[in-house]
Amino acid sequence: MDEKHASFIIDFETVKEQKQKHMENALMELYEKLFTYIDKEANIREKVRAKQIFSHKTGIPAEYILEHNTALHFEHWFAFDYITVTGSRMFDLFVREKQEELTKPMLDLSGFMMLMALEPVHIKAVEDDEIIFSGALDSSGGEREAVFFLKSSFSIKEGDTVFLRIVRAGFKNFIIGPPFAVADSDVADILSEIKTAGKEGRVRKYLKESGIDYLRHKKG
Known part of the structure; x- marks a missing residue:
């Protein structure tokens, strides 16, 4: 193969790696935006209600929920699975309110993340x-x-x-x-x-x- 034609060969492995990196960056940014949103926007009464429900479902006393290992389980359940008093999940509310700030890759990932379950x-x-x-x-x-x-x-x-x-x-x-x-x-x-x-x-x-x-x- 001559040099002229060789220059047009696509390095599919490099393209794949670049796309993967792009999607991982989008996932990281989406994840960080979500938990920043929850930290700033979630109603304190909603969090108190969530802790009581989490305690009932898991058998973990409410006063121990925010200890390190349990806190991670609670925070992710609160973000993705907990249903608020208005009948929505925190992640759904986040996407609805912040969709103008989210890139297309983030919105695409959001569709999959809404379906996640344990x-x-x-x-x-x-x-x-x-x-x-x-x-x-x-x-x-x-x-x-x-x-x-x-x-x-x-x-x-x-x-x-x-x-x-x-x-x-x-x-x-x-x-x-x-x-x-x-x-x-x-x-x-x-x-x-x-x-x-x-x-x-x-x-x-x-x-x-x-x-x-x-x-x-x-x-x-």
């Missing part, structure tokens, strides 16, 4: 910030990979059944917020309960509303 998965392998997993409710047993969006002081290992939120950004799956592993002895009952409650295609809706309830069964 879903149970079986961990096949863990290496640094990446996991290989299969859906605990998926009979096909297909394996996928996911990367922790923000690493923190939580621990999961191969063989665990874990609840986590996943969003697709570019070519990668990212784990949003803290995961939690459930006790091995409770796994069969938990999965059976979810399948029963989520009949007729309503598993996602059930997990969106009740996924945090299984924090009661947190391992160790």
Whole structure:
């Protein structure tokens, strides 16, 4: 191939890397804007109400909810799953009020993030910030990979059944917020309960509303 034609060859790997970086930057900015919005705009009475509901659902006394490890679970549940007194979720309110400030990649990601729920998965392998997993409710047993969006002081290992939120950004799956592993002895009952409650295609809706309830069964 001569030099003239070689200059027109597209480096697809570089293009892919640039697109991935662009989407990850959009995800980071969206995430930061969301929690800044919640910090500044969320009504204090809404937060008090949310703490009482979270306490009821998880069995964690309200006075302990804002301790470090529990606080991360509460903050992400409050952002993505909690339903306000007006019937909306904080993330939905954020997108509605700030959509003029969000780029197209952020708005595209927002559509996927609105659908996120704490879903149970079986961990096949863990290496640094990446996991290989299969859906605990998926009979096909297909394996996928996911990367922790923000690493923190939580621990999961191969063989665990874990609840986590996943969003697709570019070519990668990212784990949003803290995961939690459930006790091995409770796994069969938990999965059976979810399948029963989520009949007729309503598993996602059930997990969106009740996924945090299984924090009661947190391992160790």
